[in-house]
Amino acid sequence: MSELGEGGNRERGLSGRAAERFHAEGIEGIEGIEGIQASEAVERDLAEGVEPIRKDVDVLIIGGGLAGLALARQLLLRSDKQVLLVDRRALPPTKQKVGEATVQMSGYYYARVLEMEEHLLCEHYMKYNLRFYWKHSAGGERYEDLDQSYIRNLSNIVTYQLDRNVFEAELLRVNLESPRFELYAPATELEVELTGPAAGDARDLARHRFRFVSSEREVAGTAAWVVDASGRGRYLARRQGLITQSPIRHGATWCWVEGLVDIERLTDLDAPEVRKRRDRSALGHVPAFLATNHFCGEGYWFWTIPLHGKTSLGLVYDRSLVPREEVATPAAMIDWVCRQYPMFARDLPRRRIVDWSGFKDFALDSSQTLSAARWAMCGEACRFSDPLYSPGGDLISVYNTLITDAILTADPVQLASKVRLYEQVARAVYDSYLPSFAVSYATLGDQETFTLRYVWELTVYFSFFVFPFINDLFTDRQFVPSFLRHFARLGPTNRNLHAFLAAYFEWKKAWLEPVAAGPPRHFDFYQFAHLRAAAECFYQVGLSAEEARPVLAEQLENLEDLARFIVAHVSAAVTGDPRALSREFVEGIDLRRLVFDPAAMTARIAGISSGAGNGANAANTAKIAPYPWRLQPASMAPFRQARRAAQEGPEAGDGAGTPEQGAETAALPAATAADAAATAAEAKVPTLAAAGAEQP
Numbered sequence: 138m139s140e141l142g143e144g145g146n147r148e149r150g151l152s153g154r155a156a157e158r159f160h161a162e163g164i165e166g167i168e169g170i171e172g173i174q175a176s177e178a179v180e181r182d183l184a185e186g187v188e189p190i191r192k193d194v195d196v197l198i199i200g201g202g203l204a205g206l207a208l209a210r211q212l213l214l215r216s217d218k219q220v221l222l223v224d225r226r227a228l229p230p231t232k233q234k235v236g237e238a239t240v241q242m243s244g245y246y247y248a249r250v251l252e253m254e255e256h257l258l259c260e261h262y263m264k265y266n267l268r269f270y271w272k273h274s275a276g277g278e279r280y281e282d283l284d285q286s287y288i289r290n291l292s293n294i295v296t297y298q299l300d301r302n303v304f305e306a307e308l309l310r311v312n313l314e315s316p317r318f319e320l321y322a323p324a325t326e327l328e329v330e331l332t333g334p335a336a337g338d339a340r341d342l343a344r345h346r347f348r349f350v351s352s353e354r355e356v357a358g359t360a361a362w363v364v365d366a367s368g369r370g371r372y373l374a375r376r377q378g379l380i381t382q383s384p385i386r387h388g389a390t391w392c393w394v395e396g397l398v399d400i401e402r403l404t405d406l407d408a409p410e411v412r413k414r415r416d417r418s419a420l421g422h423v424p425a426f427l428a429t430n431h432f433c434g435e436g437y438w439f440w441t442i443p444l445h446g447k448t449s450l451g452l453v454y455d456r457s458l459v460p461r462e463e464v465a466t467p468a469a470m471i472d473w474v475c476r477q478y479p480m481f482a483r484d485l486p487r488r489r490i491v492d493w494s495g496f497k498d499f500a501l502d503s504s505q506t507l508s509a510a511r512w513a514m515c516g517e518a519c520r521f522s523d524p525l526y527s528p529g530g531d532l533i534s535v536y537n538t539l540i541t542d543a544i545l546t547a548d549p550v551q552l553a554s555k556v557r558l559y560e561q562v563a564r565a566v567y568d569s570y571l572p573s574f575a576v577s578y579a580t581l582g583d584q585e586t587f588t589l590r591y592v593w594e595l596t597v598y599f600s601f602f603v604f605p606f607i608n609d610l611f612t613d614r615q616f617v618p619s620f621l622r623h624f625a626r627l628g629p630t631n632r633n634l635h636a637f638l639a640a641y642f643e644w645k646k647a648w649l650e651p652v653a654a655g656p657p658r659h660f661d662f663y664q665f666a667h668l669r670a671a672a673e674c675f676y677q678v679g680l681s682a683e684e685a686r687p688v689l690a691e692q693l694e695n696l697e698d699l700a701r702f703i704v705a706h707v708s709a710a711v712t713g714d715p716r717a718l719s720r721e722f723v724e725g726i727d728l729r730r731l732v733f734d735p736a737a738m739t740a741r742i743a744g745i746s747s748g749a750g751n752g753a754n755a756a757n758t759a760k761i762a763p764y765p766w767r768l769q770p771a772s773m774a775p776f777r778q779a780r781r782a783a784q785e786g787p788e789a790g791d792g793a794g795t796p797e798q799g800a801e802t803a804a805l806p807a808a809t810a811a812d813a814a815a816t817a818a819e820a821k822v823p824t825l826a827a828a829g830a831e832q833p
C-alpha cells in the first residue's frame with residue numbers, strides 16, 4: 138500500500154493525458170508553454186477563484202531524463218509508491234542526447250533491474266566491449282595499421298549502445314502504463330520547500346511542499362520524498378548550496394552523423410581481403426563497430442558508437458593538452474580527428490551531421506546526495522566525472538538503487554543509519570575514478586601504459602563494483618561496512634598507481650624511441666589472469682553478505698598482485714634489469730608508498746642477489762627466485778621500445794629521475810637486454826627481454 142493510501146489519488150493532470158495520447162497516436166512531441174503565459178494563466182485562475190490541482194504523492198521526481206525515468210521505473214516495479222514526475226521540457230526530448238554506451242553495471246541495471254531487456258535487444262545495438270586504438274608507426278592511414286587493446290570475447294553481462302532518446306521514450310511509455318505514475322511536462326515555476334527530518338513516529342511524516350504550473354494550471358501539493366534528477370539544471374544542489382568543484386578539467390565535442398561508420402572499412406583493402414586478414418586469428422569476427430571504439434592520443438580520445446541509422450562521434454580531451462578552439466565545433470573536431478587518424482578522412486568529411494553539442498567543462502560534484510530528511514539526487518543533478526569508461530550510467534544505477542531502498546525504509550532511525558552508509562558508498566563509487574581522470578589522462582597517449590592502467594581499473598570494476606551490484610549488496614548493511622573497509626585499503630594503491638603510471642608515461646616520452654616500425658600490436662586485456670579472475674565474479678550470484686566477504690578479500694589479493702606486477706614490469710622496463718620481476722624485488726614493493734623513482738628502483742635492484750648491480754650475469758641471476766605470477770610476463774613483451782641514444786632527460790625532482798640517473802640506466806640496454814635474456818633463460822626468471830625472444 139502507498140504511504141498515502143487513498144490520498145495518493147490518480148487524478149491525472151492534462152499533461153499526463155497528453156503524454157499518453159502522444160504514445161497512442163504517435164504525435165511528435167508536446168510543445169512547451171512559456172513561463173510568462175503560465176503566470177498569466179495562474180493569475181487568471183486566481184482572479185476566477187480556480188483552485189490549484191492538488192497532488193499529495195509519495196515521491197516527487199524533478200526531471201525526466203535517464204536518471205529520473207529510470208528511478209521512476211524502479212520505484213514502480215519494486216514498491217507501491219505514487220510517483221509524480223515534473224520536467225521543465227516536453228518529454229520525450231527531440232534533441233539528440235549524449236550518453237549512449239553502457240557497461241556491465243548500467244547494462245545489467247537497465248536490462249535486468251528495470252526489466253527493459255526485450256526493448257534493449259530489439260531497438261539498440263548490443264555492445265562489443267570497449268576497444269582502444271593507437272597510431273602505429275604507419276601513421277593511422279588505415280584500420281589494419283592501428284595498434285589495438287581489447288577483449289575479444291563478448292562479456293557475459295550484456296551491454297548496449299543506447300539511443301538515449303529512444304530508450305527514454307520507452308521508459309516514459311512503460312512508466313505511463315502504471316496508474317501510480319503521473320507526468321507533468323513541460324512545467325514552469327517549480328518551487329519546492331523541503332522540510333526537516335521527520336520526528337518521532339515513522340508514520341508522522343514530515344512532508345515537502347511543492348507547486349508548479351503546467352498546461353496553464355497551477356499544481357500544488359506535498360511529497361514524502363523529493364528526488365532531484367534535473368541533470369545540469371541541478372535544482373536542489375543549487376538551492377541547498379551543495380555544489381562542489383570537481384578536479385577534472387576536460388572538454389568534449391560530439392555529433393551524430395547519418396548512417397553507420399564501419400571503422401573496419403576505413404582502409405584501401407577490399408572486402409574479401411578485410412575478411413581474410415591473418416590477424417583475424419587474434420581479433421576474431423565480431424564487428425568492431427559494435428564496440429565503444431576509442432581512438433587515443435595523449436590526453437584525448439575520440440569515440441565512435443553505433444546507433445540504429447546513425448553513428449555517435451565525440452572527442453573528449455584534457456584542455457591543457459588539446460586546444461579547445463581547434464575542436465569546439467563538429468566540423469573542426471572532425472577535421473582535427475582526421476589529422477590525428479587520417480583513416481577517418483576516407484569517410485567522415487562526407488557524412489551529414491544530424492545533431493551536435495559540446496561542453497567546455499563537464500565534471501560535476503556535490504557534497505551530499507542523500508538525506509534522512511527524505512530528499513536525494515541522482516544522475517547529473519549530483520555528480521558526473523568523465524565519459525571514459527562510461528561511468529554516467531553506472532552512477533545512475535547505483536544511486537537509484539540506494540535511493541529506492543532509502544525510500545522503502547519507513548523507520549526514521551533505520552533510514553538515518555542507511556543514509557550515513559549509502560552516502561559513503563555513493564562517494565566511494567564516484568571518487569574511485571578521480572585519479573584516473575584527474576591524474577593519468579595523458580597516459581591515453583601510450584598503448585603500454587594505458588593497457589596497464591585499464592586492466593587495473595577494469596579488474597577493480599568487475600570485482601568491487603559489478604560483483605556487489607548484481608548481488609544487491611550495496612543496500613545490504615551487513616555487507617557495506619566490510620566493502621568500505623576493503624575499498625579503503627585499495628584507495629592509496631589506486632591513487633599511487635595512477636601517479637606512478639603517469640610518471641612512467643612521461644619517462645617513456647623522454648627516454649625511449651617512438652614505437653618501431655613493424656606489425657601493429659594487438660593486445661587482449663584478458664591475457665591478464667587477474668582480469669579473468671575478476672570477471673569470474675559475474676558467475677557468483679545470490680550470495681549473502683557473509684558469503685560475499687571472502688570473495689572480496691580474495692579479489693583484493695588478486696588486485697594487489699596485479700598492482701605488484703605493474704610496478705615490477707615498469708621497474709624492469711625502466712632499469713632494463715630483469716631482476717625487477719624476481720620474488721625478492723616484488724615482495725619488497727610497498728604499494729602504499731609507491732613513487733616513480735628510477736634511481737630508487739635501480740638501487741633496490743642493485744641490492745638483490747649479492748649486489749650484482751645492473752650488469753646481471755648468469756651466475757648471480759640464477760640465484761634469483763622467480764615470482765609466481767598469475768600471468769605470463771612475456772605477454773607484455775610486444776611493448777618493448779628501444780632507448781634513445783642521446784639523452785635529453787626530464788628535470789630532476791619531477792619524479793622521472795635525473796638526467797644523470799637516466800644516463801646510467803640508459804647505458805644499460807644493449808648489454809643488459811641480451812645479458813638478461815640469456816641469464817633469465819638459464820635461471821627461468823621471466824624477463825621482458827627473454828619474453829620478447831619467444832614472441833612470433
Ligand SMILES: Cc1cc2nc3c(=O)[nH]c(=O)nc-3n(C[C@H](O)[C@H](O)[C@H](O)COP(=O)(O)OP(=O)(O)OC[C@H]3O[C@@H](n4cnc5c(N)ncnc54)[C@H](O)[C@@H]3O)c2cc1C
Binds near residue numbers: 518
Ligand atoms: C560527453 C559526454 C559523454 C557521455 N557518455 C556517456 C556514456 O557513453 N555512457 C554513460 O552512461 N554516460 C555518459 N555520459 C553521462 C550521461 O550523459 C549522463 O549520465 C546522463 O545524461 C545523465 O542523465 P540525467 O537524467 O541526470 O540528466 P538529463 O538526461 O539531462 O535529464 C535531466 C532532465 O531534467 C530536466 N530539468 C532540468 N532542470 C529542471 C528543472 N528546474 N525543473 C524540472 N526539470 C528540469 C531536463 O529538462 C531533463 O529532461 C556522458 C556525458 C558527457 C558529458
